Amino acid sequence: SQKIEQNSEALNIQEGKTATLTCNYTNYSPAYLQWYRQDPGRGPVFLLLIRENEKEKRKERLKVTFDTTLKQSLFHITASQPADSATYLCALGGLTGGGNKLTFGTGTQLKVEL
């Protein structure tokens, strides 16, 4: 069966450390992968896009990797701050017959503590 798995338990880290979030998928062949941030009671906000032919993308303190052999993406936030506390969603796109649809994972809740 098809699955997208993100850490189901909340990730708690100390301010200033690097947070690493995982997105694993099974029986999908995405052409690209996106990461979104969602705050409680609000809609998700786009953060980064990485395509299947790219190994790594960076944007300010954010870095995402995409390994199509392992079927995994890692999302890193360096020098984390309490304001980074939120739920982070990965989404697969460019699936066969899918057009521009995205299929979302369940999200990982990140808490950055002082």
Place this chain on the structure above:
Amino acid sequence: DGGITQSPKYLFRKEGQNVTLSCEQNLNHDAMYWYRQDPGQGLRLIYYSQIVNDFQKGDIAEGYSVSREKKESFPLTVTSAQKNPTAFYLCASSMVLAGDEQFFGPGTRLTVL
């Protein structure tokens, strides 16, 4: 002020009633989407539309209906056939090129009593 709006933010309805959720965008996007989110869950696609007067079912379309008569508007009707309609509903829009980001509205929290 460009963006995507949803109304109302909170909606209460009695069981057995149909209810329509509004979604409007002024981003000139061709594609629009409706998602449902349950507590602790990711987003599940209900319907999407890539062009006016055309739309496709997503993964959980049963009990829902949509229309796309204007580029800016994509209303969602939650019908009485939807077995468990209480949820957080999110509307999004995007361009149609592969990889284009989706812009989300603030969401409507529907509670069926």
